[in-house]
Amino acid sequence: MTTLLIVDDDPKVREVISIYFSQIGYTIVQAQHGVEALEKLKAGQIDVAIVDVMMPYLNGIDVVKEIRRRYNLPVILLTAKGQIEDKEQGYRAGTDDYVVKPVDPKELQFRVETLLRRYDTTPTESLQMGPLTIHPKRYEIQIGEQTLLFPLKEFELLSFLVANQGQVLTREQIIEEVWDLDFAGDERTVDVHIKRLRARLSQLAPELHIKTVRGVGYSIEVSK
Template sequence: MTNILIVDDDINILKLVNIHLSEQGYNVFQAKDGMEALGLLKKEACDLAIVDVMMPFMDGYALTKEIRKEFDIPVILLTAKNQIEDKELGFQAGTDDYLVKPFEPKELSFRIKALLRRYDHQEDESILRIGSTTINKKSYEVQIGNRTLLLPLKEFELLYYLVSNPKQVFSREHLIEHIWGLDFEGDVRTVDVHIKRLRERFSKLTDGFQIKTVRGVGYQLEVQRR
């Protein structure tokens, strides 16, 4: 899942962008100023930052410069200004794109997709990110912060499948067929056992996601919004 950081001291802009991007399947983090944004970036693996220019404590130009020093992610500057001098300052600070308020949410979406393609963050589908958790299907490793976990194969495949399809509800039968195969001779309780083990492992390590039971149906992975 792609993580996007929104930085703006305007609560209405934060809500608008958060709702729009969440509906498209992005995992959204929010910060109200530059200092809070830098703290979030150090804890969460974000793929793109949307930064307002006019903010207290640290403006968008200064924040963009700091992001450029430490993180290899694209930055989109949001501003109410449309002067060429302001755009020049933005690009000198290192922004990748520039969007003037008020803007259409769809236009922001187009720009996000274009930048993510350019940075190739969406190309490698073998690596999933959800909050501070990275799941690598090439190495079969799960990394949370500085800690690396090696899960039993079926636990890893089950987790990877659920994280690949957040918010979708899957029956036990569907999970058995997809993870264990049509020739599996066990019963659906195998899924319950593996889900229980995943919950026990990750409930102590991260609050970025939860595997929820949907009564009478099966299971669903839910991303915890911030």
């Protein structure tokens, strides 16, 4: 049975999420602030955490940093509409996903299930290609002596290409893997991110090439 940690100083939010997820078979652990959340994490096995950004004693960003330092589990941050500018800070801290309040429990379920599947399949080891080393769990890219932080979607796109090097990935496969429930555009979104990645790689690792296979999709290769 999957154990879900809900961290929010609003008891009504905790109650709504708790009732919904307990009804579909999850074990629920609650915490009303960040300090209590870390205590709950120490006390027992937690499989996934849903954490509010704004809390007393220890805010959600700092909770995510501590989770990333000590544990390997998916984290979703909750934020009010007026706090959406905190997204970048949250992703840099290591959150896997973001949900804006008021929370739709069904959507939250989809996101939790997607992250649990990814954690089952995401490699814990680094990905290697040419001069490039990708550390999936730290969201870091290493090229030579440089350690780089790419924008999240570019990082996930590059990781997906490298993890499947030698294969041609369709735009549909890329959208499903990288954007999933967040996708609200069309296939041109993939093309735009590919263009940005090509520009970065041309400066940082020119021996790596993202190849367009006309009418199909993209693959990545090392020049010989």
